[in-house]
Amino acid sequence: MSGHTFSLENHTILVTGASSGIGRAAAIVCAKMGASLVLTGRNKERLDETLAMLENSGHSAIAADLTNAEELEKLVDACPNLNGLVCAAGIAELAPFKMLSQNHIDRVMNINFLAPIQLTQLLLKNRKILPSASLVYVTAVAEHVCPLGSSIYSASKSALTAVVKTLALELARNGIRVNSLSPGYVKTEMLEKLPSVEQYFSLVPLKEIEAGDIANGIVYLLSPASRWVTRSTLVIDGGLTIPLR
Ligand SMILES: NC(=O)c1ccc[n+]([C@@H]2O[C@H](COP(=O)([O-])OP(=O)(O)OC[C@H]3O[C@@H](n4cnc5c(N)ncnc54)[C@H](OP(=O)(O)O)[C@@H]3O)[C@@H](O)[C@H]2O)c1
Numbered sequence: 329m330s331g332h333t334f335s336l337e338n339h340t341i342l343v344t345g346a347s348s349g350i351g352r353a354a355a356i357v358c359a360k361m362g363a364s365l366v367l368t369g370r371n372k373e374r375l376d377e378t379l380a381m382l383e384n385s386g387h388s389a390i391a392a393d394l395t396n397a398e399e400l401e402k403l404v405d406a407c408p409n410l411n412g413l414v415c416a417a418g419i420a421e422l423a424p425f426k427m428l429s430q431n432h433i434d435r436v437m438n439i440n441f442l443a444p445i446q447l448t449q450l451l452l453k454n455r456k457i458l459p460s461a462s463l464v465y466v467t468a469v470a471e472h473v474c475p476l477g478s479s480i481y482s483a484s485k486s487a488l489t490a491v492v493k494t495l496a497l498e499l500a501r502n503g504i505r506v507n508s509l510s511p512g513y514v515k516t517e518m519l520e521k522l523p524s525v526e527q528y529f530s531l532v533p534l535k536e537i538e539a540g541d542i543a544n545g546i547v548y549l550l551s552p553a554s555r556w557v558t559r560s561t562l563v564i565d566g567g568l569t570i571p572l573r
Pocket residue numbers: 344345346347348349350351368369370371372374392393394395416417418419420439466467468469510511512513514515516517518519
């Protein structure tokens with residue numbers, strides 16, 4: 329892949345949520361494009377499964393709960409200097425507004441919103457993010473369309489997008505790019521946990537999106553192919569969110 333605009337050769341990239349779904353697919357495609365990966369998630373066994381799926385050598389896995397301050401610090405300490413960060417860890421818990429509990433709000437906000445910003449802040453403080461790096465945050469089209477039962481999930485993602493835009497301004501002087509990627513419904517374990525999954529895909533003009541399709545968008549945002557792209561959101565939703573009438 330050397331010399332290719334989408335090449336990730338000589339890039340070291342940290343991927344959160346690498347034990348499953350979009351994070352795992354991102355790690356697999358990034359390795360194919362030449363990157364060295366640092367994988368993280370809570371489940372060490374599933375991280376090792378991802379590790380075994382990666383092309384080339386020089387990858388590593390560090391298990392950590394990103395909502396635990398001590399584990400977050402240990403992860404950052406163990407992390408090499410980075411050319412890229414992919415924040416894919418997250419949960420999709422839904423609850424009608426009247427039923428919202430403080431526990432639900434904390435669970436969703438802690439991993440979807442606070443964890444990626446605290447991780448980024450610690451990486452920056454410890455000078456682990458190299459000049460010209462690219463940071464990619466996986467949000468969700470829920471942030472734009474806010475479906476029923478998704479008030480806190482949608483809020484967690486739109487709050488993250490707001491931070492991404494400000495952070496991109498603040499890091500531009502170091503040549504660091506910061507973008508979000510907003511997927512529609514993607515065939516992963518997260519979606520399979522929700523009721524009536526087939527009903528979701530029936531709403532999508534291009535039907536089923538695979539995790540690998542989102543991973544290709546992540547590679548674009550990490551690679552020199554997007555070197556003038558910052559403060560933006562790449563929507564990959566199979567046409568779901570533009571209404572026909
Ligand atoms: N699938 C979709 O339709 C869809 C649509 C739009 C946006 N998204 C977004 O895409 C991202 C990835 O989702 P997915 O579909 O790939 O879900 P998934 O298959 O359920 O994977 C979620 C990942 O997050 C990690 N994670 C969860 N809580 C964590 C914690 N406290 N600390 C560290 N890691 C944690 C999990 O790892 P462990 O269990 O090992 O900790 C797992 O690797 C999420 O941010 C989600 O909101 C997904």
